[in-house]
Amino acid sequence: MPDPVASLIKGTLDLLILRTLExxxxxxxxxAERITQTTRGTFQIKAGSLFPALHRLEQNGWIEGEWELPxxxxxxxxxxxxxxxxxxxxxxxxxxxxxxxxxxxxxESS
Amino acid sequence: xxxxxxxxxxxxxxxxxxxxEQDLDxxxxxYVDVLTARHRERGLPPDEARRAALLxxxxxxxxxxxxxxxxxxxxxxxxxxxxxxxxRVLWRSPGYSIVVILTIxxxxxxxVAIFSVIHAVLMRPLPYPDAHRLVAIEADTRVLASAxxxxxxxxxxxxxxxxxxxxAQIEGRDASIEIDGLMERVPAARATDGLLxxxxxxxxxxxxxxxxxxxxxGLIVTGVVxxxxxxxxxxxxxxxxxGRHFIVNNYDVQVVGVTRANLRVYxxxxxxxxxxxxxxxxxxxxxxxxxxxxxxxGRLAPGATIEQAQAEADALAAGFVARHxxxxxxxxxxxxxxxxxxxxxxxxxxxLLALSAAVGxxxxxxxxxVANLMLVRVKTRERELAVRRALGATRLxxxxxxxxxxLVFTVIGGACGLVIAAAGIGLLDWLRPGHLPRxxxxxxxxxxxxxxxxxxxxxxxxxxxxxxVLFTGDALGRSLHxxxxxxxxxxxxxxxxxxxxxxxxxxxxxxxxxGLMLRTFSNLLHAPIGFDPSGVVTARIxxxxxxxxxxxxxxxxxxxxxxxxxxxxxxxxVSIGGPLPFAPAQVTERYWRGGDPNPTxxxxxxxxxxxxxxxxxxxxxxxxxxxxDDDIGGERRVAVVDAHLADQLWQGSAxxxxxxxxxxxxxxxxxxxxxxxxxxxxxxxxxxxxVPHHIYEIEQWLVVKTRIPAAVMAPALKETVEAxxxxxxxxDILPLEATVEASIADTRFTxxxxxxxxxxxxxxxxxxxxxxxxxxxSQRTQEFGVRLALGASAATLLRLVVREGAVLTGLGSALxxxxxxxxxxxxxGLLYGVRPxxxxxxxxVIALVAAVAIVAMIRPAWRAATVDPVTALRGE
Numbered sequence: 006m007p008d009p010v011a012s013l014i015k016g017t018l019d020l021l022i023l024r025t026l027e028x029x030x031x032x033x034x035x036x037a038e039r040i041t042q043t044t045r046g047t048f049q050i051k052a053g054s055l056f057p058a059l060h061r062l063e064q065n066g067w068i069e070g071e072w073e074l075p076x077x078x079x080x081x082x083x084x085x086x087x088x089x090x091x092x093x094x095x096x097x098x099x100x101x102x103x104x105x106x107x108x109x110x111x112x113e114s115s
Numbered sequence: 116x117x118x119x120x121x122x123x124x125x126x127x128x129x130x131x132x133x134x135x136e137q138d139l140d141x142x143x144x145x146y147v148d149v150l151t152a153r154h155r156e157r158g159l160p161p162d163e164a165r166r167a168a169l170l171x172x173x174x175x176x177x178x179x180x181x182x183x184x185x186x187x188x189x190x191x192x193x194x195x196x197x198x199x200x201x202x203r204v205l206w207r208s209p210g211y212s213i214v215v216i217l218t219i220x221x222x223x224x225x226x227v228a229i230f231s232v233i234h235a236v237l238m239r240p241l242p243y244p245d246a247h248r249l250v251a252i253e254a255d256t257r258v259l260a261s262a263x264x265x266x267x268x269x270x271x272x273x274x275x276x277x278x279x280x281x282x283a284q285i286e287g288r289d290a291s292i293e294i295d296g297l298m299e300r301v302p303a304a305r306a307t308d309g310l311l312x313x314x315x316x317x318x319x320x321x322x323x324x325x326x327x328x329x330x331x332x333g334l335i336v337t338g339v340v341x342x343x344x345x346x347x348x349x350x351x352x353x354x355x356x357x358g359r360h361f362i363v364n365n366y367d368v369q370v371v372g373v374t375r376a377n378l379r380v381y382x383x384x385x386x387x388x389x390x391x392x393x394x395x396x397x398x399x400x401x402x403x404x405x406x407x408x409x410x411x412x413g414r415l416a417p418g419a420t421i422e423q424a425q426a427e428a429d430a431l432a433a434g435f436v437a438r439h440x441x442x443x444x445x446x447x448x449x450x451x452x453x454x455x456x457x458x459x460x461x462x463x464x465x466x467l468l469a470l471s472a473a474v475g476x477x478x479x480x481x482x483x484x485v486a487n488l489m490l491v492r493v494k495t496r497e498r499e500l501a502v503r504r505a506l507g508a509t510r511l512x513x514x515x516x517x518x519x520x521x522l523v524f525t526v527i528g529g530a531c532g533l534v535i536a537a538a539g540i541g542l543l544d545w546l547r548p549g550h551l552p553r554x555x556x557x558x559x560x561x562x563x564x565x566x567x568x569x570x571x572x573x574x575x576x577x578x579x580x581x582x583x584v585l586f587t588g589d590a591l592g593r594s595l596h597x598x599x600x601x602x603x604x605x606x607x608x609x610x611x612x613x614x615x616x617x618x619x620x621x622x623x624x625x626x627x628x629x630g631l632m633l634r635t636f637s638n639l640l641h642a643p644i645g646f647d648p649s650g651v652v653t654a655r656i657x658x659x660x661x662x663x664x665x666x667x668x669x670x671x672x673x674x675x676x677x678x679x680x681x682x683x684x685x686x687x688x689v690s691i692g693g694p695l696p697f698a699p700a701q702v703t704e705r706y707w708r709g710g711d712p713n714p715t716x717x718x719x720x721x722x723x724x725x726x727x728x729x730x731x732x733x734x735x736x737x738x739x740x741x742x743x744d745d746d747i748g749g750e751r752r753v754a755v756v757d758a759h760l761a762d763q764l765w766q767g768s769a770x771x772x773x774x775x776x777x778x779x780x781x782x783x784x785x786x787x788x789x790x791x792x793x794x795x796x797x798x799x800x801x802x803x804x805x806v807p808h809h810i811y812e813i814e815q816w817l818v819v820k821t822r823i824p825a826a827v828m829a830p831a832l833k834e835t836v837e838a839x840x841x842x843x844x845x846x847d848i849l850p851l852e853a854t855v856e857a858s859i860a861d862t863r864f865t866x867x868x869x870x871x872x873x874x875x876x877x878x879x880x881x882x883x884x885x886x887x888x889x890x891x892x893s894q895r896t897q898e899f900g901v902r903l904a905l906g907a908s909a910a911t912l913l914r915l916v917v918r919e920g921a922v923l924t925g926l927g928s929a930l931x932x933x934x935x936x937x938x939x940x941x942x943x944g945l946l947y948g949v950r951p952x953x954x955x956x957x958x959x960v961i962a963l964v965a966a967v968a969i970v971a972m973i974r975p976a977w978r979a980a981t982v983d984p985v986t987a988l989r990g991e
Contacts, residue, residue: 034149053177056142064185079141082138
């Protein structure tokens with residue numbers, strides 16, 4: 006069975022994460038769950054893809070990690086979108102829409 | 116701001132490594148916790164839930180590794196770890212490490228040494244202002260031989276050329292100076308006014324540059340410029356030096372200027388100018404000298420190119436020849452205009468290029484040897500690598516680690532190589548090749564260090580990549596379940612053999628080159644130079660023209676010196692003459708058949724001699740008689756010519772004929788001598804003319820045939836000559852053999868260096884062959900055991916090993932010979948009396964390689980033959 010994530014191009018995963026964090030800050034596992042929920046199970050993000058992507062986005066300055074200490078629990082790192090990340094997301098969204106529109110045109114014309 | 120943060124993000128993991136790891140750990144732990152909680156919500160018991168969560172996460176270590184890879188900083192951290200691991204490997208097996216490091220050091224050391232020479236001699240621009248615009252103007256040698264050279268008919272590039280300006284002339288010749296009664300010889304040069312500015316010597320440290328019109332009366336020099344060194348050494352840095360008088364070549368002169376300290380002069384070899392000049396004498400400009408082989412120096416006009424200047428010179432010369440029919444042979448006037456730096460380094464270039472190719476080969480062989488060793492080394496770690504690969508290490512990760520380990524070796528090897536290079540440069544200074552220009556500038560500087568660094572990295576990649584790629588490839592997986600007889604065995608064996616074949620081939624090329632140079636050197640040593648330098652001691656006796664101010668007095672002094680020295684014990688014969696064969700400064704004159712109304716002059720070399728010169732020098736007289744005391748006393752116009760000249764002008768019967776020489780009335784030929792080689796051992800056939808001392812006065816040498824060594828003879832000679840009166844200095848008391856040897860010093864240098872490289876290459880190839888055979892046999896011990904158990908004899912095994920070694924050596928030799936034949940063409944210009952494809956050399960080289968191969972085979976073959984089948988089989 007082909008892993009849907011494997012066929013995800015890197016840019017798409019980044020876009021998914023950024024979009025998910027646009028609504029509110031989340032920690033790693035929550036981000037993965039959120040993506041699975043919203044895509045109704047189409048995308049299941051494994052840790053091996055998720056964490057390198059998160060650290061890459063953090064390095065690019067698009068998201069920012071912050072350690073939180075819930076009462077009685079282990080400390081946990083939540084990520085939130087930075088101002089730059091927001092800008093990047095909006096340009097990426099526009100680009101993505103153009104691509105989708107173009108692809109649909111190609112695929113649905115006959 | 117964002118840049119700062121980004122840099123910080125990359126550096127942080129390097130500095131606070133443990134904290135970064137802790138964070139990553141916590142983050143992933145929290146992730147697993149969340150997953151575990153979800154599984155429990157679905158009703159799994161705690162243990163099961165956690166296991167399912169870990170399974171979902173897919174290997175925490177692998178996730179961590181890929182997160183680390185995202186961070187550039189962690190790449191660096193990995194490299195540091197790899198290097199640390201590499202150093203541990205190095206300490207753990209010191210024997211292996213020392214062999215590898217020394218091999219690398221040798222390869223890199225010789226390369227850096229030769230590169231530092233090439234950098235100083237060929238690559239760096241001359242240290243003159245506008246060095247790239249300086250040009251050398253040379254005349255074609257055909258013109259040299261037959262130009263009429265009547266004053267009005269000489270083509271003068273200085274006068275005619277518009278694209279070459281500031282044309283100057285210089286001729287080096289040492290001078291004897293006398294300051295406060297103390298005489299010595301110093302390097303000197305006669306230069307036209309424009310020369311000092313051209314080489315950037317102006318402004319001077321003190322005084323003014325030479326002005327021919329003021330500093331000379333006709334040919335008599337009155338003013339000179341001296342070097343900073345001479346000023347300090349002989350005048351104690353006297354601040355009122357300008358205007359001080361001293362004696363140069365027996366004339367009283369005045370100091371007009373002092374050059375700056377450390378002025379070095381790099382000019383074409385033809386001008387014979389030493390790199391350090393102590394006394395600068397003025398000389399009038401004379402285009403005629405150009406046609407006698409003295410190179411002119413000039414500067415391209417702004418915007419002009421060499422090609423334009425050459426085209427202009429061609430056009431001007433053609434026009435000149437058309438206007439002066441008969442002045443030059445048809446089409447014979449051709450001047451070549453070339454960048455000055457090309458001409459200065461012309462003689463050194465082919466030698467240095469040959470040597471740089473040789474050191475390239477040495478490095479290649481060293482790298483192959485190290486690659487071979489590393490292959491064996493990595494082979495023993497095959498299982499370790501296979502296990503790590505199976506546990507998820509990427510191939511890139513393993514290759515990177517192996518390369519990092521190599522880097523540790525190469526960096527240490529490279530550093531040792533620098534030490535070797537420094538020693539090599541010292542050795543070079545000691546060998547002192549005759550005409551290597553700019554030798555004093557050779558040093559290990561920034562560029563050379565850069566080259567050494569680049570070479571180190573390149574070679575580590577070269578010999579590291581081969582085993583690294585082989586042992587991390589797809590076949591590695593198979594080696595895990597294949598057990599001891601790893602499936603890589605076959606592949607690596609083939610590689611081992613290939614490397615040894617390449618090594619043997621490369622060393623053959625070097626050996627052939629060295630062999631050819633050795634034959635050349637031996638040919639030069641035994642070349643028929645036409646005179647016998649053995650047992651001849653020579654000494655320079657430049658007399659004082661002030662004390663001995665007439666030809667009679669000078670002849671008298673020479674006769675007396677000959678008589679007195681002749682009575683010294685151990686002296687068989689003595690005479691006087693000059694310039695000596697192979698002395699740097701030779702006299703060339705144009706000559707033609709006397710009385711010929713329409714003569715075609717040729718160029719010949721001239722020596723001025725006293726009676727008995729031919730006997731001392733061992734030059735046989737073919738016909739006629741020697742010059743006699745009566746010839747000199749009676750100032751007769753006579754000459755002895757060599758057989759070449761006699762054949763050329765009179766078909767051999769030259770006695771009694773009249774010979775015309777530039778500048779004098781015709782001479783009667785009284786003798787014909789056997790030909791000698793006087794300018795260069797390689798040069799046969801330049802005609803010689805010997806005239807009595809009174810006809811052509813030039814600096815003379817005392818030549819003494821004796822069984823006593825020069826060093827022992829020296830005090831007696833000095834005492835005897837100086838006792839004849841003041842103004843009779845004598846120095847440079849040397850065996851004539853030393854002068855002859857000095858003339859082939861360049862060839863000796865090339866030969867010695869090439870032989871050294873070839874020996875190193877042969878040694879490395881021998882070690883490589885030995886190592887490979889020994890290794891292959893150790894790998895096949897079990898096989899041999901089985902064979903023995905099944906009834907094979909020890910002789911069969913012995914044959915097996917010998918055949919292996921013979922095939923490798925034979926294949927390598929065949930390839931090497933093919934390459935050597937191709938490469939030897941490049942040496943052609945350096946060879947003498949031996950063709951690039953020389954059967955003797957090739958046979959010798961093959962015999963040598965075969966001998967080394969046999970030595971390398973002895974131990975492995977012995978070990979194979981003495982394998983104990985029981986032990987070998989039990990080893991399984």
